[in-house]
Amino acid sequence: MSKILIVDDEKAVRETLREMLEYEGYEVMDADSGSNALNLLTQQSFDVVLCDIKMPGMDGMELLDKILHNYDVPVIMISGHGTIDTAVDAIKKGAFDFIIKPFDLNRLLISIRNALDRSHLMEETKRLKSKLSKKYALIGESEVMKKLKLNIEKIAPTDARVLIVGENGTGKENIAHWLHEMSPRANGPFIEVNCAAIPSELIESELFGHEKGAFTSAVKSKKGSFELANNGTLFLDEIGDMSLAAQAKVLRTLEENKITHVGGEKEIPVDVRVIAATNKNLVDEIQNKRFREDLFHRLAVIIIEVPPLRERKDDIPLLIDYFIQEFSEAMKKNPLTFELDAIEYLKNLPWRGNVRELRNIIERLMILCNEKVSLEDVKTFANPYY
Secondary structure (H helix, E strand, O other), rough: OEEEEEOOOHHHHHHHHHHHHHOOOEEEEEEOOOOHHHHHHOOOOEEEEEEEEEOOOHHHHHHHHHHOOOOOOOEEEEOOOOOOOOOHHHHHHHOEEEEEEEEEEEHHHHHHHHHHHHHHHHHHHHHHHHHHHHHHOOOOOHHHHHHHHHHHHHOOOOOOOOOEOOOOOOOOHHHEEEEEEEEOOOOOOOEEOOOOOOHHHHHHHHHOOOOOOOOOOOOOOOHHHHOOOOOOEEEEEEEHHHHHHHHHHHHHHHOOOOEEEOOOEEEEEOOOOEEEEEEEOHHHHHOOOOOOHHHHHOOOOEEEEOOOOOHOOOHHHHHHHHHHHHHHHHHOOOOOOOOOOOOHHHOOOOOOOHHHHHHHHHHHHHHOOOOEEEEHHHHHHHOOOO
């Protein structure tokens, strides 16, 4: 049941609103002043606040500022002395709506429902972001990981292009997500393109979009990844596998901040932060004429090197605990416990697949083992190639 707080110094107004809203199925509390309303907000959460403007002591506009600064709840302003200027000022400050007394019942109920919809949407967004943050967590307290996290904190707030390099499975995608989540573009889109997974003849359409009829299967116009990532972040994974023709177009886009659809002529401005990643040595690729040197310098304003797991073995127990918790929740099974010699054995594996390989091993052990994992279990199930 949604909970609504009514803030009004007139008892008759509070009682009328309470009766009306309780009849509609809402749980209602009320306060006769701004200070009492703030006391209630510190004690419990509300889904919507209805706030009068003209009140003795702290008026509604001051209360609105305090609520928006400290609480994540939509506020509908109500007033019998409303003017257009007051309404505009309230909306500019962040009020969800402004309703004049005497109330139009339908208008008020519609506004409350819309505010609740927004409140629920914000909660769902928070939940999804929390889930996303957990999925792309950077686990580790080794010196190299502390340095990596510190660098991300410094780099993320800027618009500088970043090239993330490292072996397969080290977590380059995770770093790209964190650079986005900690940036001013966090509320914008995060668009990922795996350059190795898209055929060379389609990569330009994927990146820049196409017009209807541009090629045989182009039955309708389509926006490309640069356009979709406008005001956000475009992550070009496995950039070392991009065709030279596509590289030339990406270079032009980075220089001019404009794109042109395949088969089109109109230039479309884009505002995109580009983050690229590769497991290849791009210097070698440049020497072998497989990667453009000018594009490399455009992308590599800042280079982040992700350490392989074998260089941060002290993080392995933390990663094991993290993955155990993840799979325990997903499989609805009790968490595994590891004998010390089993963990030591895992710490000394060569980890050619890095963190991704460790995650796969823990998932395999969760499925195949009982609640306690012995050294023999690890030797049996960890990896058939060792």
